[in-house]
Amino acid sequence: MALAGRLFCFLEDDLPQNEGLEARIAATIQPTLSAMGYEIVRVQIQGKQTPTVQIMADRTDGRPIGVGDCEAISHAAGAVLDVDDPFTGEWNLEVSSPGIDRPLTRTRDWQRFAGHVATVEMSIPFEGRRRFRGIALGADEAVVRLRLEDGAEVALPRADMRRAKLVLTDELIAATAAEAARFREAEDDSDEEPGRPPHARRN
Template identity: 65%
Template sequence: MEHATSPPDLPHHTGLEARVADIIAPTLVDMGYELVRVAVLGRERPTVQIMADRADGSQITLEDCEAISRAVGAVLDVEDPIPGAWTLEVSSAGIDRPLTRRKDWNRFAGHLARAETVLPIDGRKRFSGTVLGADDTHARLRLEDGTEVALPFTEIRKARLVLTDALIDATAASSRSN
């Protein structure tokens, strides 16, 4: 089940990860959380990794992760998208978080990030620079040489913030204001 586009508030997933995301996202929303990323790793006994944020923007706690794990585990047990035995891991996005949604790219504009695309763009697959934000279809970076690049969301294999003092300070200020 290939997803060519995702709503701007949901991360872009394909295949089994897209199916899991479709199944669990409504439960997370009902609980006051947002889905940041789903990853299904391994073959014999796969691990389903769920990364979530609180919808109100405050820091996610261990208790939040436990509540998400119980609810999502129950939904996955019923829907059964993964054959056989599997393990569930739930975590917060963390400070050097992945950038999976338009809102992440806009929220962290001005911070450093690294991105990798599925196919080359302008002859390359790896990009590093300052986040400039995003629209419905593209995330934008100002590269170290000053040029700007627009990365189609459907072509981003992975992207994440780079841990810097400025990011730590911004994250600390954000959690104090919530």
């Protein structure tokens, strides 16, 4: 199954659903990252004594994100947050790609990966259930839609969702590999060096 077209890249103001300090950090760094050609997939804060800000990001052109991208994001986001000063003491910054079985945090994610298997965990039960698994059918600002394993379709309220992510399946792996191959071919045609597997950390 192929990934959906690139229209998701042009959705405006489609930030991940964060709250509190995570939402503040996402809103603070997004303008800088957008100007650099990146978009935020997720911001998470781990730890209390020395918190770690984990930023998951995509390239807005859809190409796989590489080590160089992670380093650029780390330096830029770190500089912005040093000025904004969201923490009173020491903190760390980690930047990575979303990975294949990525979290689904934005409307464009649900549109891009429609047709693939996803899991959803609700913070507030929906029709007596907290966990759902099925084929992603898309989303809008209010709900995400899944076709469950029994064939039933549900529209889950996004405001009540705790987390959602893709399930690592053979179809998803094949679709991701095919998409990466298309970008490699385009890079070869333009004599650009393909991106490397991502992972970078800034302390």
